[in-house]
Amino acid sequence: MKGNRKVPGLNSSSTADISFILLIFxxxxxxMDTDMGITRRLPEWQPNAQEEEAxxxxxxLLIVKVNSDNEILVRKDVIKITELKDIAKExxxxxxxxxxxxxxxxxxxxxxxxxxxxxxHVISLQTDGDTQYEIYFKVQNELSRAYNELRDEWLFExxxxxSRDFAExxxxxxxAKGMYPSKIxxxxxxxxxxxxxxxxx
Amino acid sequence: xxxxxTSSLPDLIFSVLFFFMMVTSMREVTLKVVINQxxxxxxxxxxxxxxxxxxxxxxPTKDYRSQLGPGTRIQLDDDFAEVGAVQDFVIGxxxxxxxxxxPYMQVSMKIxxxxxxxxxxxxxxxxxxxxxLNIVYSSKKTNRVE
Numbered sequence: 146m147k148g149n150r151k152v153p154g155l156n157s158s159s160t161a162d163i164s165f166i167l168l169i170f171x172x173x174x175x176x177m178d179t180d181m182g183i184t185r186r187l188p189e190w191q192p193n194a195q196e197e198e199a200x201x202x203x204x205x206l207l208i209v210k211v212n213s214d215n216e217i218l219v220r221k222d223v224i225k226i227t228e229l230k231d232i233a234k235e236x237x238x239x240x241x242x243x244x245x246x247x248x249x250x251x252x253x254x255x256x257x258x259x260x261x262x263x264x265x266h267v268i269s270l271q272t273d274g275d276t277q278y279e280i281y282f283k284v285q286n287e288l289s290r291a292y293n294e295l296r297d298e299w300l301f302e303x304x305x306x307x308s309r310d311f312a313e314x315x316x317x318x319x320x321a322k323g324m325y326p327s328k329i330x331x332x333x334x335x336x337x338x339x340x341x342x343x344x345x346x
Numbered sequence: 347x348x349x350x351x352t353s354s355l356p357d358l359i360f361s362v363l364f365f366f367m368m369v370t371s372m373r374e375v376t377l378k379v380v381i382n383q384x385x386x387x388x389x390x391x392x393x394x395x396x397x398x399x400x401x402x403x404x405x406p407t408k409d410y411r412s413q414l415g416p417g418t419r420i421q422l423d424d425d426f427a428e429v430g431a432v433q434d435f436v437i438g439x440x441x442x443x444x445x446x447x448x449p450y451m452q453v454s455m456k457i458x459x460x461x462x463x464x465x466x467x468x469x470x471x472x473x474x475x476x477x478x479l480n481i482v483y484s485s486k487k488t489n490r491v492e
Binding site (some may be wrong): 153157158159160161163164165166168171172177178181182183184185187188190211272273274275276277278279281282283285286289292293331 | 352353356359360370384389391395402455458459460461470474476477480481484485486491
């Protein structure tokens with residue numbers, strides 16, 4: 146009866162401890178924090194930018210300039226950062242149909258229908274070489290906030306729900322972005338100004 | 347009293363272990379620049395890590411300040427770089443990405459608060475040349491509104 150001999154089992158009671166140690170090591174070294182930030186899209190690179198001048202009507206253009214003293218200038222007035230959001234909101238939406246703010250046009254949002262909105266507005270953000278990044282970032286943040294608040298107000302008007310109550314990839318969110326598409330132009334450098342944006346007419 | 351059978355406990359722990367091994371990105375760079383990020387309210391999470399490339403802009407840390415001085419520097423991967431290297435770096439990073447991720451490449455810029463905009467603008471121009479148009483101004487989250 147030699148073949149029937151039992152093999153003693155390997156004592157594996159410490160395997161759990163070993164794997165626990167490994168687990169704790171990975172737990173500690175894992176950086177679960179996801180990167181966050183403000184997303185923007187740069188314009189396409191044009192080698193001869195001077196020749197390709199964007200033609201924007203004056204009423205459709207809001208120039209926000211941050212100068213080397215970190216002052217924010219809108220339409221040549223120095224403003225505080227707290228004022229910027231409301232100026233931007235009024236400019237983007239033009240709620241009172243003013244002549245000096247962007248013209249409203251009929252525009253079809255795919256899947257939603259036709260809306261009347263300012264289709265051609267552009268916010269031009271300009272900086273000096275010595276402008277501090279922190280201020281620039283805050284201005285970007287305020288401009289994003291203007292868009293997000295407008296979209297949120299529009300969603301509430303349409304669906305009586307706030308944007309945070311929708312799923313992140315809901316169609317309604319896409320419609321709101323179609324209603325107020327973000328149009329922030331970051332000016333060509335070295336010209337430091339509206340040099341590349343010419344007023345038409 | 348019968349003892350609880352714990353023979354499957356190692357397997358259980360191992361599966362948790364494998365999960366963490368998979369989500370961990372071991373290619374963490376050591377920052378050679380000091381970056382004090384701005385904080386914003388309107389920020390989005392970058393969910394797909396595989397699509398994100400990082401560029402760091404700040405002043406050198408103490409160890410490198412003696413060699414490089416206190417001026418603002420750009421860090422790509424583990425090394426300092428000049429502005430001109432950004433374009434090749436981004437193109438190279440994009441080549442290494444999965445093909446389906448390439449069109450959605452995002453460049454996350456971690457920039458110190460005190461950086462002057464001329465460097466940022468130069469980097470942005472390089473990104474445009476590299477056709478990496480989706481950029482992220484990396485920041486912390488805050489609820490305090492200006």
